[in-house]
Amino acid sequence: MDKLKIVHNSKFFRKNGQEFCALQEANMSVADGKFVSIIGPSGCGKSTLFNIIAGLLKPSTGQVLLDGENIVGKSGSVGYMLQKDLLLPWRTILDNVILGLEIRGVSKKEARAHALPMLKRYGLKGFESHYPAELSGGMRQRAALLRTLLYDRDVILLDEPFGALDAQTRLFMQSWLLKIWSDFKKTILFVTHDIDEAIFLSDEIYVFSHRPGRIKAKVKVNLPRPRNEEALTQLTFSQLKQELLSMLKVEQEIK
Amino acid sequence: MYGNTEKIAVKQTTAAHLLKNDRAGESVLVEDESQKNRKIRVQVISGQILVGILIIGLWEWLTRLSVLDSYYWSSPGMILATGWKAATQGTLMTDLAYTSGATVIGFLCGTLIGSAIGLSFWWSSIYSKITEPYLIAFNAVPKLALAPVLVIMFGIGFNSKVILAFLMTVIVAAMAAYSGVKNVDKDLEKMLFSLGARKHHVFFKVVIPSSVPWMVSSLKINIALALAGTIVGEFISSKQGIGRMILYAGQVMDLNLVWVGVVVLSFLAIVMYLGTVGLEKWVLKNKNHE
Numbered sequence: 001m002d003k004l005k006i007v008h009n010s011k012f013f014r015k016n017g018q019e020f021c022a023l024q025e026a027n028m029s030v031a032d033g034k035f036v037s038i039i040g041p042s043g044c045g046k047s048t049l050f051n052i053i054a055g056l057l058k059p060s061t062g063q064v065l066l067d068g069e070n071i072v073g074k075s076g077s078v079g080y081m082l083q084k085d086l087l088l089p090w091r092t093i094l095d096n097v098i099l100g101l102e103i104r105g106v107s108k109k110e111a112r113a114h115a116l117p118m119l120k121r122y123g124l125k126g127f128e129s130h131y132p133a134e135l136s137g138g139m140r141q142r143a144a145l146l147r148t149l150l151y152d153r154d155v156i157l158l159d160e161p162f163g164a165l166d167a168q169t170r171l172f173m174q175s176w177l178l179k180i181w182s183d184f185k186k187t188i189l190f191v192t193h194d195i196d197e198a199i200f201l202s203d204e205i206y207v208f209s210h211r212p213g214r215i216k217a218k219v220k221v222n223l224p225r226p227r228n229e230e231a232l233t234q235l236t237f238s239q240l241k242q243e244l245l246s247m248l249k250v251e252q253e254i255k
Numbered sequence: 256m257y258g259n260t261e262k263i264a265v266k267q268t269t270a271a272h273l274l275k276n277d278r279a280g281e282s283v284l285v286e287d288e289s290q291k292n293r294k295i296r297v298q299v300i301s302g303q304i305l306v307g308i309l310i311i312g313l314w315e316w317l318t319r320l321s322v323l324d325s326y327y328w329s330s331p332g333m334i335l336a337t338g339w340k341a342a343t344q345g346t347l348m349t350d351l352a353y354t355s356g357a358t359v360i361g362f363l364c365g366t367l368i369g370s371a372i373g374l375s376f377w378w379s380s381i382y383s384k385i386t387e388p389y390l391i392a393f394n395a396v397p398k399l400a401l402a403p404v405l406v407i408m409f410g411i412g413f414n415s416k417v418i419l420a421f422l423m424t425v426i427v428a429a430m431a432a433y434s435g436v437k438n439v440d441k442d443l444e445k446m447l448f449s450l451g452a453r454k455h456h457v458f459f460k461v462v463i464p465s466s467v468p469w470m471v472s473s474l475k476i477n478i479a480l481a482l483a484g485t486i487v488g489e490f491i492s493s494k495q496g497i498g499r500m501i502l503y504a505g506q507v508m509d510l511n512l513v514w515v516g517v518v519v520l521s522f523l524a525i526v527m528y529l530g531t532v533g534l535e536k537w538v539l540k541n542k543n544h545e
Contacts, residue, residue: 054449076451086446090464099460100450151450 003032008062021212037198045213054080079156085144087132094128100151138169329514361420362481369425373432416488423484424477431473435466
């Protein structure tokens, strides 16, 4: 059964009397435990779709089904991480990571005890009592992702989480994310601009097109797992990249 | 496509090590930031003290030479003597306690209630937009001009001075907190909602902490405003307080005593200012990680 199903989602806005369509008839079905990426030019409705799934925005038409249940307008049903790390600067890393647990009503002490081993295990050992400003971009992003993971939803939305990182850190973070994903068996929806990143991480890639935002292709990635950096130089990889590149190129010519 | 790789050995080094071995006989310059800062600090503080002594010395000297008329200008020596007499034989100390008490109570109430009003605007943009013009209008009212009314309303005692100090500060505090609320990062709110938060979670975990620097920024202005409110209240009508003492001294032409009052108020203002700076540091202690 599909974990997450997006059925006929459209979103129209009206501004200064002019109507425009941010998202047109999006249909997606994501199986449990899959890693699914969404690529497309900016302004293709990716963020609109994510806000709809996260329950922060209501679609004009359609439904979002999580385990068969409609979650339209219900925030907090899925984990959601934005491009900015959004760590609270006045809280230590540990206290930032437990934010979701705290909101759920878990006592601070208990939440800290639960989170500490995770910080140690996933590369933030020794930084738990540091403040966000003292950490590098990659570390902050890791803390933000652990915060989302500790919130413990089956589906996690990642909106360009590595967009602001340099190439080397980005590569490291991708492997780190794959490790976490296989440890926690979550279903991940991942937005990116980076084709390499999408192929390296995903089981399936949805290609979005420019305004009005709609899904124009769904591509399966048949690279074996577990993957490491060597996958980046394989033939299958470059063929897939070629295919996706040409799809996005057509896109730009239309524009 | 394969280039030649040349490995370069890297060794750790210290200034002392360099001097002993490779660069014997040369001098090695080690930048010491903390020593530099210390030196600047000493220079600044001694400079500040020197300027103070110079001003007071010049004042004393000019009045002694009768360049300045000491009847009007008094002199540091005479102010000290009159002040000492007022403190030991007169009511200077109780007046001081009265004025500072009214100021601090008015300031604290004004800041707390004002901040609460400002923060409450986060809950509803309709409510805040309806209220905002009235807040600005009330801020524009010269509150000191209302002093006679307030003294009649609340009596010539302590209460009317506290109310004046309160009115002087409450709107400034409310506007500062409101600016803080308006500047809360919308994405932080979004992030919290995505973690299943309700509105009160967002308010206590994000809105209040991120507004703190804004609220704190108004403290220094507010303490001076509160003091001005209290003094004006005492000028209008009072049985105690430094303001009353100054008014009384002026009426009996005891200009030395007026100067004592002015100097004491200046010191009170400085002490209170330093107090708010301390309060600010204490409040921001956990916020300085940005």
